[in-house]
Amino acid sequence: MLEKEYDVIIIGAGVAGCVAALKLVANGKRVLLVEKLKKIGSHNSRKLDVTESQGIADITAELNLPFNGKFNRSIWYSPNANFELDSRVYDYYVLRGSDVDSFESIVSNRIKSFGGTVLTNAEITNYNFENEYVKSVVINYNNRHQVVNCKYLFFADGHHSKSLEIFGIKERPGPTFIGYGEICVNSELKAGVTHVFFDSKLAPGGYFYLGKADNGEVLSSIVINKALQGNISIKTYYQNFIAANANILKLLGKYKVKNSFVGMGKTGIISRRSLRNMALLGDAGRTMDPIFGYGVRQAIISGYMAAVSAIDCLNNKKRDLDEYEDKLNKSVFQGRETENQKFRNFIDHLNNEELDYAFKSIETIGLSTSLDDFFDNPFNNIGMLLNVTLKKPKLLTTVIIKFFLA
Ligand SMILES: Cc1cc2nc3c(=O)[nH]c(=O)nc-3n(C[C@H](O)[C@H](O)[C@H](O)COP(=O)(O)OP(=O)(O)OC[C@H]3O[C@@H](n4cnc5c(N)ncnc54)[C@H](O)[C@@H]3O)c2cc1C
Known part of the structure; x- marks a missing residue:
């Protein structure tokens, strides 16, 4: 049986929706997580997503999120060169899909154990507004349409989300x-x-x-x-x-x-991810990075930040979720959305000879020791970098031109 009202209704039980719901129920909030598919996680076949640890280590520890491995060494190959990255920053594996050991299965079970409601095979068919704030939604569940009130509504329904239309938000599409x-x-x-x-x-x-x-x-x-x-x-x-x-x-x-x-x-760039008492999370909020197509880290952070903002609003009787937007911008995008798209565009336009040249340069400046050491002390390696790059001035020039034209 559904309650008549929830503090937060979340549409979509992927990474972002599950993390938001877990944080909310762990803080005593009444949550309804609505998933349109019959089985949680079944929008993906079993797969492993790689996610950087930056910005999620604390969230992971607090919510005890399930990961399937941790590594910090990586070898990158172009057709005729390679270099090794060895970093203090870790990457994690996140197991996706509908098996019992997947991220979504484990987290959704925890949400239920905290008293949260997780509905599968359910869809929201209508939204009711009062003074432009969403007041209730109509849920189609077991072939019954039920009106349920909410104080906040989160869209975490992936990149096919219809929320941009509902919000009237324009998008600058990325790759x-x-x-x-x-x-x-x-x-x-x-x-x-x-x-x-x-x-x-x-x-x-x-x-x-x-x-x-x-x-x-x-x-x-x-x-x-x-x-x-x-x-x-x-x-x-x-x-x-x-x-x-x-x-x-x-x-x-x-x-x-x-x-x-x-x-x-x-991927894409949108002007906002919150509007009054509604928020866009994860892929629905176009948080995926355009460089590697990674979106799990951003989905975790956005789910967590949206929940934190809603908890603050509920505890302090504030209505608008605009703090979510600020928190997300600071932690995920850091004002670099356009630069990231440009960098993607630059990589797309490198041919194999230029890739080899770039990889050879990186290898020579000593990333094989540690990426962090390079960034801690870049000037130590400048001489070596010049030594390689100046040997092929024509290639260097085309790579630089492509970088600035991207
Ligand atoms: C092939 C592939 C490989 C990838 N590899 C990586 C990787 O290595 N590292 C990485 O970080 N990212 C990777 N990504 C991206 C990553 O999977 C996504 O960024 C991440 O899943 C986003 O999480 P999310 O919760 O926002 O959305 P999703 O995981 O898409 O979850 C959305 C949920 O909403 C549900 N839903 C949709 N519509 C509705 C509706 N109307 N009502 C109710 N529920 C609805 C869906 O069924 C789903 O459960 C990869 C993506 C793909 C496709």
């Missing part, structure tokens, strides 16, 4: 990513180091990724910029990349494919 991958078992790939391959022809605007999670499952996947895809299927891109890179099969060793997955992610 759309398309990905295909396989979860492999019994692979001889070594854990602890991930491998990221770039090739402007075989993975235009994207990369091929290999890494092993704590449970022994290997993520082998390709992501490309959809605008550069042409008529070739994403699965064919995946197969072609492996066929052209003997190193991938060598690293994988013997392995068995457990399942495959395919999907798209949309």
Whole structure:
């Protein structure tokens, strides 16, 4: 049975919706999480998402979020060069899908154990407003339409969200990513180091990724910029990349494919992510980064920040969620949304010769020791950088021009 009123109704039980709901129920708020699919997490096949730890370490510890591995070493390859990143900043694996060990399954069970209500196979069919504030929604559940009141409404329904239309928010579209991958078992790939391959022809605007999670499952996947895809299927891109890179099969060793997955992610810049007592979270709020198509970290932060703002509003009888917007801008975007899109555009326009040149330069300036050391003390490496870059002044010039034209 549904209550007549909830403090917060959240549409979509993905990463953002689940994190927001967990934070709210852990603080004693009445939450209704509405998922349109029959099974939580089933909008994804089983897959591993990689997420940077910046800005989520405290949230993760506070909410005890489930991760499936942690690593800080990565080898990046262009067709004829490579460099190794070794950073103090960690990345995590997040297991997605509808299996019991997935992020969404574990977190949604916790939400229920705190007394939150999680509805599956349910959809909101109408919104009722009073003085432009959403007052109630109509939920279609078990073929019954029920009006439920709410004080706040969160849209966490992914990149297909209709919320931009409802909010009347304009979007400056960024790249759309398309990905295909396989979860492999019994692979001889070594854990602890991930491998990221770039090739402007075989993975235009994207990369091929290999890494092993704590449970022994290997993520082998390709992501490309959809605008550069042409008529070739994403699965064919995946197969072609492996066929052209003997190193991938060598690293994988013997392995068995457990399942495959395919999907798209949309980036863009929107002017706002909150309006009165409503907020846009995660992919619905276009928080995905346009450089690598990563969105989990942003979904976690936005879910958490939206919940924190709603808790503050509820406790202090404030109506508008505008603090969510400020918190999100400070923690996720830091005013760099346009620059990130430009950087993506720059990478899209590098050919393989330029990629090799860039990778060789990075390798030479000593990132093999530690990325952090480089950023802590960049001037120590300037001499080495000049030494490589000035050897190929023509390439250096085209790369610089492409950077500024991006
Ligand atoms: C192939 C692929 C690989 C990726 N790899 C990575 C990666 O390695 N690292 C990374 O950080 N990110 C990655 N991403 C992006 C990442 O998966 C998303 O950014 C992240 O899932 C966003 O979380 P979310 O909660 O905002 O949305 P979602 O996870 O999309 O969740 C939205 C939820 O809302 C539900 N829903 C939709 N409409 C409605 C409705 N009308 N009513 C009720 N419920 C609704 C959906 O069923 C779903 O449960 C990848 C994406 C793809 C497609």
